[in-house]
Amino acid sequence: MTTNEPSRPRNFIRQIIDDDLAAGRHPGGIVTRFPPEPNGYLHIGHAKSICLNFGIARDYGGRCHLRMDDTNPSKEEQEYIESIQADVRWLGFDWGTHYYHAADYFDRLYEWAELLIRKGKAYVDDQTADQIRDTRGTLTEPGTPSPFRDRSVEENLDLFRRMRAGEFPDGSRVLRAKIDMAAPNVNLRDPVMYRIRRESHHRTGDAWLLYPMYDWAHGQSDAIEGITHSICTLEFEAHRPLYDWFLEQLELPHRPRQLEFARLNLTFTVMSKRMLNELVRERLVAGWDDPRLPTIAGLRRRGYTPESIREFADRIGVAKADSTVDMGLLETTIRDDLNTRVPRAMCVHQPLRVVLENFPEGEVREIEAPNFPDDPPKMGFRKVPFSRVVLIEREDFVEQPPKKFLRLSPGKEVRLRWGPVIRCDRVVQDEAGRVVELRCSLDPDTFTGPPRDGRKIGNAVHWVSEAHAVPVTLRLYDRLFTVPNPAARGEFKQHLNPGSLEILADARAERVVGQAKPGERYQFERRGYYFADPQDCRDGRLVFNRIVPLRDSWAKIVAKG
């Protein structure tokens, strides 16, 4: 690229908007909307849409509305509305005063429905749901018209008003658009516009028992709000002719344009509301905000930042081809984000006692260590207490080291990060042969620099002073499923990863970590990025969620043999 412009996400939708603008089509500016149905929690697929819609509004100096697509009283709940608002805000977007509900348009929609009836473009159908389905035809055969299709305008109006007044039982009649029962696009075979449902609506209460269908409500809602580009996912592409048809019949001055893009799929997880719902309901996860879930709430609880999710949305792009993004890309993105903004600290996950025999008992040496070694001034320093007994990671000691092993083993040396070089002199085992302690000696000249004799020390391992260690609980999260595409075939729950959560209750962190506030993040050196759980850090107990492990190239070498 030879352009010096900061790379703006380019995609076919922005292309279309550019063209529209160039043609002078939107003098009032660009208006988009994010229209979730409040019947579940938002997930990262929604985040893609949110970033797209709000991102466009931001970049084109327009606005983006948040609209609850609440046309179905039986599935929607207040809890979801609140979570949706919280999630969009957390992602960093602001709808200003433009918060709406499709339900707020029920009156207008009703008036417009009467208008369609008067134009002879809609009729009341007395058939049962089964009859309607049976007469819709198939994908290859046309449907057959309802016997009620040609009622008079007067009769239709009368019936429709009585439907509204509650004279008929649920499901007994519907209002249908009169389009074409032989249309090759089945969505145009006289789609249902209204159904009767005696249910309280979370917003309109018992004011209505007539509820509009999505197709009838959506485009009109867009038109009412002055939406210029109504961006939705691919499965609505076949609905676009219907979307346009309603708008055309109503002869509204404002004509929003529907555009469709491919929804996000991610490997090793599921994104469908149904499956997510099942996992939560059956307690296979701890709730909608379980850190293993791809929900916004889950990612937030895990410790992901809104910046990383926005960056992820930019990296994956927007197109029309069905695609499944590698979970590794999300992980890389959060690592990149956290790398430069989170302080480092040491935390031993599974401690092994190391006694430094030539260091005086009772003496404590305060070591100054940079919080961000790549650029120390950026985050300053903290004091790390050092004493005769330290704890190191069990896996950093191996009695019979494989080739290329750079950590500790009998007779070998290793550096304690920011501390001295130590040599393993003796291994203490219990009756079962399990290593319980290492007796080591340190090289006092190496506290602040390399060995004077120039000998090379392979690696530095993290450690904590036993006497100063702060106990922490670590929750190591891993992918929720063991296969790349759990939703593919069969029962997705069969592929749940039994190791998706490992709890380490005996981890020990260095002193500074004891001051961590809920919601703070650290990079525990050589292990990964961690997040002090906002809810479970209580009564002085520290619980950290592993956001993502560090890249582990040693594991890769081992795996290759």
Add this chain to the structure above:
RNA sequence: UGGGGCGUAGCCAAGUUGGCAAGGCACGGGACUUUGGAUCCCGCCACCGCAGGUUCGAAUCCUGCCGCCCCAGCCA
């Protein structure tokens, strides 16, 4: 032998009017390193779904074929 979409490297994805294939991730190699982290270099043999055609020249235009996705809720 319905309609609507989509097919560019293992995964995403740019490719405006045809001029002769961006970038990211992953992967491989190297440099550097008191995180086997980070960073920096280099590489990643692309029959642009396939086959024809038009053209001096096609991922881009034309024709035919193949594959995948969506649609037959009084769900959204």
